[in-house]
Amino acid sequence: MPANLTAQYLEAESKFKQASTSAEKVLALEEMLRAIPKHKGTEKMQADIKKRLSQQRKESQKKKSSASQRPDHHVKREGAGQVVLCGPPNAGKSQLLTNLTHAQVEVADYPYTTRMPQPGMMPFEDILVQLVDTPPLSPESLEPWQLAMIHQADLALVIFDVNDPDLLEQTEFILAKLEERGIAIVPDQRPGLLFLGNKCDQPEGVANFSAWKELYQDRFQAKPFSAVSPTCLEEIRLCLFKLLDIVRVYTKPPGKKPERNADPFVFPRGSTILDAAATVHKEFSQSFKFARVWGHSRFEGQMVERSYVLEDEDVVEIHV
Numbered sequence: 001m002p003a004n005l006t007a008q009y010l011e012a013e014s015k016f017k018q019a020s021t022s023a024e025k026v027l028a029l030e031e032m033l034r035a036i037p038k039h040k041g042t043e044k045m046q047a048d049i050k051k052r053l054s055q056q057r058k059e060s061q062k063k064k065s066s067a068s069q070r071p072d073h074h075v076k077r078e079g080a081g082q083v084v085l086c087g088p089p090n091a092g093k094s095q096l097l098t099n100l101t102h103a104q105v106e107v108a109d110y111p112y113t114t115r116m117p118q119p120g121m122m123p124f125e126d127i128l129v130q131l132v133d134t135p136p137l138s139p140e141s142l143e144p145w146q147l148a149m150i151h152q153a154d155l156a157l158v159i160f161d162v163n164d165p166d167l168l169e170q171t172e173f174i175l176a177k178l179e180e181r182g183i184a185i186v187p188d189q190r191p192g193l194l195f196l197g198n199k200c201d202q203p204e205g206v207a208n209f210s211a212w213k214e215l216y217q218d219r220f221q222a223k224p225f226s227a228v229s230p231t232c233l234e235e236i237r238l239c240l241f242k243l244l245d246i247v248r249v250y251t252k253p254p255g256k257k258p259e260r261n262a263d264p265f266v267f268p269r270g271s272t273i274l275d276a277a278a279t280v281h282k283e284f285s286q287s288f289k290f291a292r293v294w295g296h297s298r299f300e301g302q303m304v305e306r307s308y309v310l311e312d313e314d315v316v317e318i319h320v
Contacts, residue, residue, distance in 0.1 A: 004041070087160055088173075089138055119131065194243060
């Protein structure tokens with residue numbers, strides 16, 4: 001007996017095939033079950049949908065249970081990259097997070113104000129980068145998860161107060177802990193490390209930074225900084241974007257005028273046009289024929305093959 005499937009059912013089935021999460025799959029399967037014609041010719045299909053629905057509900061419940069068991073210090077990754085702010089007590093991490101993201105965190109002129117990770121989203125042009133303030137790295141308060149969070153991040157800002165009397169002891173302690181955790185202070189490694197000498201705007205700040213930089217220049221390169229300087233804040237936004245080593249890609253349908261929309265796709269530098277096609281739709285990587293690119297190609301609308309390496313702010317038109 002023919003199934004005589006309705007347009008509503010076929011639409012729900014299409015949603016199921018495109019779903020990427022258990023919750024989306026559950027909703028699509030429920031819609032399929034409601035929309036499927038109820039007669040003898042669809043009995044096996046109904047039974048199969050019910051079986052898959054039961055499996056997806058169990059999977060969804062497992063994920064919810066797992067999420068609820070995550071420790072308090074877990075921070076879900078969001079945005080175009082995750083940058084962890086770390087350093088000794090009272091170095092200015094919370095002040096920097098507040099000024100870059102406008103997140104509502106406690107900022108005080110005494111140590112150990114931050115006790116748990118505090119995330120915020122930093123805007124850079126048309127993307128958002130996640131910054132996470134963390135408790136101080138010090139012998140009195142160091143927890144194993146703090147170093148693990150740095151290790152798992154895309155980038156870490158290591159912030160010091162160049163006017164702190166204990167600056168040298170703090171620096172040696174943090175360098176030793178990074179080394180113990182296997183976090184290399186070398187270029188092109190992940191996580192990337194950026195050292196900031198904060199509070200250079202205070203009296204003797206520039207001189208203190210210069211002496212500190214000269215002492216440690218063979219071990220790391222540091223930048224002079226002030227978390228309350230608008231110029232420094234704008235410079236650090238651009239610096240973080242460059243260190244994340246990502247590219248923004250905009251898509252357009254065939255026949256439409258090329259333009260940069262408000263929500264670009266973000267890829268690691270070195271990604272190809274085939275990576276972009278798979279991200280737009282998982283089946284596009286299989287049916288990809290060619291693409292046209294505006295931005296950094298030899299000429300506007302140039303036809304490229306799947307090996308084309310994406311550049312920042314490319315506009316792509318994918319043909320399948």
